[in-house]
Amino acid sequence: MEAMTKVIPLQDALICENACLAGFRRFTLSYVMRHFRFLAKTSLFLLVTFVFAPSYFLILLLLYPWRLSIGPGLIKFYSKICLAIYRVKIDKVKHFRFFKKKKKGVLIVSNHSSFLDIFVLSSLFGAVFVSKAEVMSYPVIGQIAWLAGCIFFDRSSRKERIKVLKAAARDCAGRVIAVFPQGTTGRITDRLPFHRGIFKTLELNPEIAILPVTLRYREDEEIAWSGGPLKENAARVGGQESIRLKVSIHHPITAGEQERRTASEVCRIAEEAVRRDLENEYLMI
Numbered sequence: 625m626e627a628m629t630k631v632i633p634l635q636d637a638l639i640c641e642n643a644c645l646a647g648f649r650r651f652t653l654s655y656v657m658r659h660f661r662f663l664a665k666t667s668l669f670l671l672v673t674f675v676f677a678p679s680y681f682l683i684l685l686l687l688y689p690w691r692l693s694i695g696p697g698l699i700k701f702y703s704k705i706c707l708a709i710y711r712v713k714i715d716k717v718k719h720f721r722f723f724k725k726k727k728k729g730v731l732i733v734s735n736h737s738s739f740l741d742i743f744v745l746s747s748l749f750g751a752v753f754v755s756k757a758e759v760m761s762y763p764v765i766g767q768i769a770w771l772a773g774c775i776f777f778d779r780s781s782r783k784e785r786i787k788v789l790k791a792a793a794r795d796c797a798g799r800v801i802a803v804f805p806q807g808t809t810g811r812i813t814d815r816l817p818f819h820r821g822i823f824k825t826l827e828l829n830p831e832i833a834i835l836p837v838t839l840r841y842r843e844d845e846e847i848a849w850s851g852g853p854l855k856e857n858a859a860r861v862g863g864q865e866s867i868r869l870k871v872s873i874h875h876p877i878t879a880g881e882q883e884r885r886t887a888s889e890v891c892r893i894a895e896e897a898v899r900r901d902l903e904n905e906y907l908m909i
Contacts, residue, residue, distance in 0.1 A: 658863030665862040668709050676702055677764045684771035692799065695772025696750040703746035711866040712740060714748075718872040718901075723749060726833050726876065731796050731825055733818070733894050734837040735902060736804035737811070737848040738861060741839055748871065751802035754792060754822070757784075773799065779807075785821060793828035805891070811848040812840075812902050820891040827887065830879035836894040838872040838901040872901040 680698055684691045723730065732751055734741065745751045752773040760766040760776045770776065775795065777788035792801055805818035826834060841847060843864055849857040861867070874897040882890050 659859075661865065662859050662862035665709055665711075666858065669706060672702075672705055672709065673765070677768060680768050681764055681771070684768065688771075691771050692773045692795075696746075696752055696799065699746050699752070699772055700750045703743040706743045707740070707747055710740065710743075710861065711864070712744070713866060713868050714744070714871060715868050716870045717748065718870065719875075720873060722873045722876055723835060726835070728798050728800065729796060729832045730800045730835050730876075731792065731822070731832055732800065732802040732835050732837050733805050733822065733898070734802065734839055735898050736806050736809045736816075737839060737841055737844060738809060738857070739849070740841075740847070740861065740867070741804070741809075744839060744869070744871065745802045745837070749800050749802070751800045754788060754801060754803040775801070789821065789824055790828060792822065793825040793832065796825065796832045797829060805894070809849040811850045812844050814848075814850055815899075818891050818895040818898075820888045823887040823890045823894065826877070826879050826882065826890060833876040833878050834890070834894060835876050836874040836897040838870075838874070838898045840870045840872065840901055840904070840906060842868040842906045868906075870901075870906070874898070 680702070683698065684695055687694060730749070732745060732749060734745060742753065745753075752775075753769075754775045754777070755769065757776045757778045759774075760770060773795065775788055775791050778784040792803070795801065803822050805820075805822055806816040807819055808816065810816045823834065825832065846864065847857075847861045847867060874894075877890060877894060882893075885893075
């Protein structure tokens with residue numbers, strides 16, 4: 625009996641040790657694979673960007689009078705390649721007919737989770753963006769974005785905010801412009817509110833339509849940028865084996881339907897529409 629009492633704890637210890645070693649190997653392999661995927665995807669993304677950027681810049685510069693017409697198409701093509709690099713698959717686009725009815729004169733308002741959002745909206749809608757002024761200073765990329773028709777503004781300046789509202793209302797008449805009213809990225813659970821400012825464009829130009837769009841990622845918790853360095857978020861995004869999302873397009877908001885509503889009320893209507901599909905569980909079809 626004494627011999628047995630000595631053997632049993634030793635066997636348990638060996639089993640525990642083997643389980644720990646197996647777990648450590650799985651963790652190490654998983655870490656190595658994620659790091660490898662990140663390096664491979666980032667290298668390919670940078671290569672594609674450095675190849676496309678100079679040619680895009682020259683095309684838009686040489687064809688300057690037509691840059692606003694051809695720019696969104698060029699960025700749309702580039703965005704599709706970037707989504708392929710990061711292995712992003714759009715499982716479903718809900719109610720695309722709402723966009724097809726207008727095509728031009730559309731201001732897209734969407735939730736903002738990741739830098740991938742830009743590629744998704746551009747690839748689907750051929751949209752250009754309202755962006756912070758710092759992007760304009762990025763070498764080559766900033767100039768291409770400006771040539772393609774992106775609108776830049778200084779968020780700290782009230783005068784700039786008014787200026788960008790007028791520019792968005794004016795330029796949106798013949799194009800598709802996208803903006804993230806939350807003003808920053810975050811997870812679904814962060815429940816970041818929409819800011820009402822951009823919704824005043826409907827008052828400035830009654831001819832445009834505001835189109836609320838929901839971007840619902842299956843891997844939201846892993847890829848959403850909710851603070852911290854961009855490099856860490858890029859590593860999490862690049863380390864994913866694949867990324868899946870659903871895009872929901874909601875009923876357009878027009879001046880005719882909302883003529884008696886304030887910008888705050890229109891903002892609330894758009895935010896509620898976008899948030900409704902965010903809070904649903906991600907189900908595979």
